[in-house]
Amino acid sequence: MSFVESEERIALRRAVAEFGAGYGHEYFDAKARSGQKTTELWEEAGKLGYLGVAVPEEYGGGGGGIGDLAAVCEELAAAGCPLLLMVVSPAICATVIARFGTDEQKAKWLPGFADGTLKMAFAITEPDAGSNAHKLKTTVRRDGDEWVLKGAKTYISGVDEADAVLVVAIQRTGPVLVVVPTAAEGLTRHEIDMDLIAPEKQFTLFFDDVRLPSDAVVGSPDQGLQQVFAGLNPERIMGASMATGTARLAVAKAVAYARQRTVWESPIGAHQGISHPLAKVHVEVELARLMTQKAAALYDSGRDRDAGEAANMAKYAAGEAVAAAVDQAIQTHGGNGLTREYGLASMLATSRLSRIAPVSREMILNFVAQNSLKLPRSY
Secondary structure, eight states: OOOSOOHHHHHHHHHHHHHHHTTHHHHHHHHHHTTOOOHHHHHHHHHTTSTTTTSOGGGTSOOOOHHHHHHHHHHHHHTTOOOHHHIIIIIIIHHHHHHHOOHHHHHHHHHHHHHTOOOEEEEOOOTTTTTOGGGOOOEEEEETTEEEEEEEEEEEETTTTOSEEEEEEEETTEEEEEEEETTOTTEEEEEOOOOOOOSSOEEEEEEEEEEEOGGGBOSOGGGHHHHHHHHHHHHHHHHHHHHHHHHHHHHHHHHHHHHHOEETTEEGGGSHHHHHHHHHHHHHHHHHHHHHHHHHHHHHTTOHHHHHHHHHHHHHHHHHHHHHHHHHHHHHHGGGGGSTTTTOHHHHHHHHHTTTSSSOHHHHHHHIIIIISOOOOOO
């Protein structure tokens, strides 16, 4: 087993890092604070093929795996441009359609994922279900040649930017995944007022007997449960990658400041009260990166069950690492850490979110306790 990425993956990282540096945190922060979207960044990333690295070649993609897409996500975040919709659109939605979609669905959707001209949101969370996917109430039923969707979803990212939403709904035989155009009649959305500084907005969605064509359900209706898990593992891997990229950026800012900030005729980084905490978070970030790469390698090799365990562990480790890294970076800067000039305070809420979404640290610990350690369930 190799613990070193391939030369192709390393070259991809370098190229994306250089590309992301051309935009940087100041660009991203300015867009987010003004309520604008990072459209230029997304479109150029799509044209360069970075958004489609994991889409099969026959549909215009790079033919790589989730590990390649995760590398792109991480490097953009490390450059100060964490693209949340990368976690959703090319990772979850494109992966599900590529693995389970009909030939017609693949031909319809995958080329747009490959070049970034298509954005698709993902909707599973419901107001009354939370992390309990067994209590989903959004339903879909057959009515002649159509499907009829009814229910609600909440905390759905980027719906105002998306062309469609991949919705997890329930029918008689279990869950199914349904592609719903954002312009569909009967679909309404309400923006959730968040204190996050991010270009992507959060929404509650309402489906009031939304009528959809027969090909709206992805693949076979009896494969819904497999499709959900096929999408959630990439979601956790990508969430971990975005977190470790953000953590790397925070550590880099702190290290640069600790090298140049001089007090009592020596850089503050010479003092162990500064250097040891930074060294500790650096270790934690690198460990989280390694587990994320392991999860991606397992997923790309088709070992879904093992990938599920590793992806959850990676998501946990990355969430803890980024929260600690941003906190320590602010502490290293002292009062400067809370100014806009140094760009750290705006990362605080985002880093904290990594311990909550797309799955909370507590639910990951439940998963590890029950599946890895074979401990009894409490619920």
